[in-house]
Amino acid sequence: DAGITQSPRHKVTETGTPVTLRCHQTENHRYMYWYRQDPGHGLRLIHYSYGVKDTDKGEVSDGYSVSRSKTEDFLLTLESATSSQTSVYFCAISEGTGENEQFFGPGTRLTVL
């Protein structure tokens, strides 16, 4: 999976609790992305980063925040998890020109009870 790891791989949590997912890359790529995958919706972009401390919102950013303090790490935080945030979360990286494909991590399955 192109030098991308995600942790944890599985998590079960309760409504109202904070959750942080981590994406770590060893490719030194500039761009990093967080997606969620839900049946019938494909993949939807939550947030992305175009450099250290440079982030922006995606299509479904409500209820999520991100941080990137180092090139290799991109954190996704659910401040107060809700059942609607039960999903599979994927991190992706890209070298950054529009021609470059994105490479995906193995995913994190999050269940919010």
Next chain:
Amino acid sequence: AQSVAQPEDQVNVAEGNPLTVKCTYSVSGNPYLFWYVQYPNRGLQFLLKYITGDNLVKGSYGFEAEFNKSQTSFHLKKPSALVSDSALYFCAVRTGFQKLVFGTGTRLLVSP
């Protein structure tokens, strides 16, 4: 807004037969188009992309895709399907600032 559509939720094909997974796009300007495959419990894997040039793009695992500007389509094809090709396939288009918009996915089932 840039978007892609995958009109088929599932495609069934017998092993050895040709397969086609359909994708149509809606963009302003020249499209950058991508195909990805997802095997169970795995992340997405890049298959191929169209940026410019030849309308027939060749990719990984024997897959190819045909870019058709007049029909705004970018269908994924393979001349002879394998059981191991059974997976979920996503079409995507670049939109705005280094971002991709994905279709809803097509499940390919290849029967022995």
